[in-house]
Amino acid sequence: MDPATIGVMIPIVALMIPIVAIWTRHQQKLAEMNVKSTAEATAEKAAQYASHITDLEDRVRVLERIITDRGYDIATQIEALRDQRRVEGEGAGVPLDTARKERV
Template identity: 40%
Template sequence: MDWGGPGFIVLLVAISTIGWLVNNWIRAKHGYSLENEWGGMTEKPDTAKEERLAQQNKQLLETMEKMQDRMVVLERIVTDKGYSLSEEIEALRDAPVRETPVRGAGDNGVPLNLESKEKA
């Protein structure tokens, strides 16, 4: 055999290729990660993990839809014509003033001037 001829080079390439194929076949058969074109490792896909993620995604979507329904209800309550927070606050401000209690009957001794309103 001529060690410097083209046949020797073809034989080396063929042996290397067959060795690479056998190596990858054994690795794939036993569940090891395979080497990709750029020398990195490609992992075997985990179908159980994908199933868990799909289930979790489904639950999150259902929760989000429920929350959207609640938001619609809350928006309807807040924007309802009968619900006016500012009117209720003004009604409390305009409430009749009670007479001040007798000193020593549980008050803290600081008189409140409820008759003068805050200027806006």
């Protein structure tokens, strides 16, 4: 390399050092913001899942309470439905009474 080329390269390199430092700090800030937003999104999803699981647990508790508190005997009820079907005739099935709705 001749001295003129070296003379031009020295200021260019000297000016590139602060530019690279600024660019590196900017990239670091972008990475930190990305990590922060990902952490927030993950925490939000975890809270939603926890809420959903709590709702499901509450529903299971209600169903368990219905079964145990009211003394339901599922096998007896199934047999009663089968007996009712036999009385009404084979193949007729259990009639659906759409006019009357029972609330639990």
